[in-house]
Amino acid sequence: MVDNTKAEAVLHLENVCKNYNPGTAFEAKVLKDINLTLNKGEFCALIGPSGSGKSTLLNIIGLLDRPTSGKLFLNGEETSVMKDKELTHLRGKSIGFVFQYHHLITAFTAVENVMMPFLIDKGWPDDDMRKRAEALIEQVDLTQWKDNGAANMSGGQQQRVAIARALAMNPALVLADEPTGNLDGKSADVAFDLMRKVNQENGTTFLIVTHNMELAKRTDRIVEVVDGRIV
Amino acid sequence: MNKFLPFEWIVAVRFLIEGAAQTAMIIVGTSVGVGVIVFMSAMLTAIQGNFLDRILNTQAHIVVYQPDTVSRPLFRNAEFTELAVVQKPAQHISPIDQWQKTLQQVRGMNNIAVAAPVVSGNAQVVQGATAKSLSISGIEPSSYFGIVKVPSLIVSGSAELTTQNVLVGTDFARKMGAVVGDKIRITALSGQQLMLVIGGIFDLGNRGANERTAYVSLRTAQSMMAVKGGVITIEVTVGDPYAAETIAQEIAATTGLTADSWIKTNAQFFTAMTTQKLSFTVINFFIALSVAFGIASVLVVSVVQRSKEIGILRAMGSSQGQILRIFIIQGGIVGLLGSIGGSMLGFLIVFLFGTFTRNADGTALFTITITPLLMLETAAVATLAGLAAAMVPAMNAAKLDPVVAIRG
Numbered sequence: 001m002v003d004n005t006k007a008e009a010v011l012h013l014e015n016v017c018k019n020y021n022p023g024t025a026f027e028a029k030v031l032k033d034i035n036l037t038l039n040k041g042e043f044c045a046l047i048g049p050s051g052s053g054k055s056t057l058l059n060i061i062g063l064l065d066r067p068t069s070g071k072l073f074l075n076g077e078e079t080s081v082m083k084d085k086e087l088t089h090l091r092g093k094s095i096g097f098v099f100q101y102h103h104l105i106t107a108f109t110a111v112e113n114v115m116m117p118f119l120i121d122k123g124w125p126d127d128d129m130r131k132r133a134e135a136l137i138e139q140v141d142l143t144q145w146k147d148n149g150a151a152n153m154s155g156g157q158q159q160r161v162a163i164a165r166a167l168a169m170n171p172a173l174v175l176a177d178e179p180t181g182n183l184d185g186k187s188a189d190v191a192f193d194l195m196r197k198v199n200q201e202n203g204t205t206f207l208i209v210t211h212n213m214e215l216a217k218r219t220d221r222i223v224e225v226v227d228g229r230i231v
Numbered sequence: 232m233n234k235f236l237p238f239e240w241i242v243a244v245r246f247l248i249e250g251a252a253q254t255a256m257i258i259v260g261t262s263v264g265v266g267v268i269v270f271m272s273a274m275l276t277a278i279q280g281n282f283l284d285r286i287l288n289t290q291a292h293i294v295v296y297q298p299d300t301v302s303r304p305l306f307r308n309a310e311f312t313e314l315a316v317v318q319k320p321a322q323h324i325s326p327i328d329q330w331q332k333t334l335q336q337v338r339g340m341n342n343i344a345v346a347a348p349v350v351s352g353n354a355q356v357v358q359g360a361t362a363k364s365l366s367i368s369g370i371e372p373s374s375y376f377g378i379v380k381v382p383s384l385i386v387s388g389s390a391e392l393t394t395q396n397v398l399v400g401t402d403f404a405r406k407m408g409a410v411v412g413d414k415i416r417i418t419a420l421s422g423q424q425l426m427l428v429i430g431g432i433f434d435l436g437n438r439g440a441n442e443r444t445a446y447v448s449l450r451t452a453q454s455m456m457a458v459k460g461g462v463i464t465i466e467v468t469v470g471d472p473y474a475a476e477t478i479a480q481e482i483a484a485t486t487g488l489t490a491d492s493w494i495k496t497n498a499q500f501f502t503a504m505t506t507q508k509l510s511f512t513v514i515n516f517f518i519a520l521s522v523a524f525g526i527a528s529v530l531v532v533s534v535v536q537r538s539k540e541i542g543i544l545r546a547m548g549s550s551q552g553q554i555l556r557i558f559i560i561q562g563g564i565v566g567l568l569g570s571i572g573g574s575m576l577g578f579l580i581v582f583l584f585g586t587f588t589r590n591a592d593g594t595a596l597f598t599i600t601i602t603p604l605l606m607l608e609t610a611a612v613a614t615l616a617g618l619a620a621a622m623v624p625a626m627n628a629a630k631l632d633p634v635v636a637i638r639g
Contacts, residue, residue: 064634092548099637103543107245117547119238
């Protein structure tokens, strides 16, 4: 179901609302009529105070949560009509995640963590996957540590592995939730520069949630959420 | 990463290896449970096999004979009144009507291994001051030796039966001071006297039987018991001793004769055996249950510990089914490895049991063997228990909301 008018947009949100506990005394309107379009290749920051609803927005964009009302188009495809299974598949294929706490799977090595999205998609490992994962590891400059257990790396290294993993499926959109929030200044710069480089070289669209205004200013576009609305 | 395993297996195995201490403990726990089950099952089979052999090696599974005679009360009519008490008649020896036909009929039925005509009765042997009673079986060696393997139980002489000789048990021979070749005078309860030569001495493995049992040829017994040309019982063995009662009922229904199975004649023994089997089964069931709960509890903890990793796997596109399988596989692997360890432990216990429990003379009480079938069965049961135990934790894992899990 491709909508031609939104063909250029990687992501398009139309009047997206999110209410928690609808119809009860505890009803909370977290997102109110959000309209947002991200075009291919954009490098965008999402800022806002705590409790503004930006995490909820990120979860909805990441197809981890569904809006209460409104429509979400990913690469022109309308997602609200999809079943959970289709959403899961679309999420694996089209969206890469980088979280504040790297969330590597500690039972695997760095390169194996990067292989994981391929493995989930295909079901069986093959040599091609490993080659692509190793290329990504090289891109994040960790070739030397590729066979290290994920738990035996520094926070900055782990976050770079997480970035490589987010890029594995060559996703349309990478969502980063406070990707540098848990890193020291130098590691944070390295991680940020890395995302910037990937954005410029591969044309990957990034949406980066951050509290750090310095960081936000270094992106192409800043979207601010206040009290459930984009301002 | 192993290229011969799919995604779910790879993750399941890595999770188990990463939590090596936990995994080792639950595998040891499972092994102990399975080991005890293996040992108990093997021991039960051995004990019951041993008892069953002792009982069934020296008797037929089913004995067919003429029904008891019953008194018929007088009719109530104008002239007679029914007697209040009907006296039961004494049972005299009654040969089976047309036994050849009945024998053919029984042999023609399903599940019958051997059917043999027998003339049995009691007799007495007096030798000086010693008098012993004997339970005489007149047999047709060709068929009867298929029921009680007398030739293999002979300790001296031979099992050959002519009209002139008799086979007696070791204890009888010892009490009578008799050896092979001696003549003994046998007085049947009919009053008939015969002089027979001891042709062989056998050991049935049971003192009572060795003292009382004697075998003569069918013809000799017929004249001794005054049933010329007739037989008193048809003795039968069947393929499956536990089916004896059912088959006995079929025989009774087909022939119109009375058929008693060993299960009925040894009812108390059979009940004891069934009870023993049931109690072992109950114990095994509860051991299996506790093993399953052990596996489940470890996996429940593992799901909680790994909720963030499950969340990220879900965010990366893993389906609920994939997550479910990752944990079910872990349960199955733990169950299977536990059953392998358990079988080895079972062998160890059997070995120790065999070493430390001995008869007074140093021989083994009985031989316990762990058969490959038993090991396969236990492996299957333990693996299934592991899979079943993993169901609940695996469903918990699959149902985790990635948003909640990641934020954790």
